[in-house]
Amino acid sequence: MKIKSAIIGCLSFLVVGLAQAQDNWNWPSDPQMEDKAREYNAAYNDYMKSGEFLKAKKPLHWLLTNAPDLNEALYINGVKVYEGAAEQATDESEISSFQDSVLTVYDLRKELYDNEPRWIANKAYYAYKFYKGNKDKVDIATKLFERTIEIHGKLEPSSLNGAYFDAIYRNFAYNKAYTPEEVINKYEFIMSKLDEDEAAGTNVATSKATLDQLLAAMEIINCDFIENNMGPKLAEDPTNLKLAKQIFQYAVKEKCTNSDVFLLALETIDNDSPTFSTSQVRGMRYMQNSEYAKAGELFEKALTLAETDEQKAEIHWDMAKVHANLGRKSQARSSALKAGELNPERESDAHSFIGGLIMSSSNDCRGGESRVKDYSIFIAAYNAYAKAGDSQGMAQAKSRFPSKEELFTEGYQVGDTINTGCWVGQSVALATRD
Structure with a gap:
């Protein structure tokens, strides 16, 4: 997945938020508290701009505690400070605490400013970044991605879709958090959103490839699953086009196209479109x-x-x-x-096929009155095989030609023309097998 572009997308939200947060400063009414707030606000900003995030967090924490409604910039910059502190810290417990603080800053921001739609995608991304390898916390990321979709109807930037399904994959692997059917439904939903993005001109090839790889790694879709879990549902509702398309897609991937379930899915799709x-x-x-x-x-x-x-x-x-x-x-x-x-490439096969049809008609076309006439169909078969360039067929057909004696007995000569009759209905020049 394009994590770099996802980060750029998230940071662009932060820049916009910071620009909008320069007004409406709410300094404490107590003069001493105001002086301290101004001092700490300048301090944490200086530390933040110089990349000293571990030092920046102390004055920032004081402001969040003692002047929480000072300005929304505290919460916008707070994310950057605690993220930076988590990256600079070496103690695992501190790293975890700072990562948790990033999400807490978003929670505090929501309580004071109630503008969740502006930053919920950012929060979801940070939860994924911090918790994707944590069995106990990865579900926080999946739920925040789903909250983002609930608010906006989709994930933006589009590359977040790959992160979302990776979180689903990990939650399934760590905690068996979903049934196979739930995983498939989530996969199909995300794919539908990627299709929308693709139609709008976004390159989603990497995200789609990520989803397919993760779904395959889960090993939940195989021929038995299609037959026993998805098949009965389609049999119960043969008009369920969405399910039919899922079965068709998975059956092709898993090479289960000989099953009755695949045929039923194909019937549903073909009847609809x-x-x-x-x-x-x-x-x-x-x-x-x-x-x-x-x-x-x-x-x-x-x-x-x-x-x-x-x-x-x-x-x-x-x-x-x-x-x-x-x-x-x-x-x-x-x-x-x-x-x-x-299709000229089919022409040879066609004549060989016709030769076989004629060869198989011996009993159907036998009149029983003239052996020469009855055997003449094999000359027609020979001619068909000859057009096909089928030497083996020609040899088989010739072995069934009438004999010289049979021609003589019935008053025919080699080269005489006779109509085969029957469905073959061809006039052929008589020849003998000997």
Whole structure:
């Protein structure tokens, strides 16, 4: 995550706050107290400007205790002083105390000035910075990030989203603070905000990568979780598009696309907002389940959504397989030829596919009256294989040609033309296998 930019964003808030806090000084009415307040105010400012934060905290503390409403600058600068003191201290207990004081300064500021929206994101960032490695305090950071979102609707700068989810990750790892479902909901919410920022022109690639890495490190999403935790919820409400998209995304990542849950999610998405890809993949899943009629319906739908000849060729190729499995061989041939026409790279496969269709039609096309005519379909198959450059198919087809004796017996000669009949319906030049 871009911590540097997050710090710059937070400091810019502080600079604005300081500029606005120069007016309305409320000095103590007692002359001696006023003199001391002026002295300590000058002292802590001098120490702060010279970077001597450990020395600055003593006069600042006196002012916070004895003249708390002196000026909002005490609280704006107080954050800087206690943060600097925490960085300069060497004793662990003192470091912790100074870090706590940073957040306390924000609490005191809220009581006196009631302007939480101006600095809540800063406070959340400091809580994350100080407490992210502390099992007992990391939840303070998550709650402050959530308070920021409650007030502003989002986190700014956008890089704070990565810090927020890192705090969630740590709270989950340290304390099992959330259920897996709660983690996913938080992840999806943060991602939606990052999408909004991205649409507005912000570069969120690093933050999104951070979220994905942290979610993967939690090891809560796997095929069993998708099947057993998310699947039943979608089955109960198949119109839950948000859940369907989650399942689709996670199933693809985890390679669980052969599950019934994935198919159900795909159906929900495709019914709501069909695209070429969703309809095609859905059709392919039905093909895998041998539900060829359903697959055909989805491929026809995908064909209406195809935008390029290559996509149309894919669908015609898929439809060729559907027709073949439903016994519609003539339609299967037409679809295969169309696929080859739209995508020349498919042409060879199409002719080889047609050769196979013809070879498998021996029983369907056998009339039983002429062996030459019955065997002529294998010549048609040979021709298809030849167009495909499929030498193995050609050899198989030729082995089923009629023999010279069969041609002679029925009064034919090599080279004579005969129509195969049946769905093949081609006129072929007779040849023999021997």
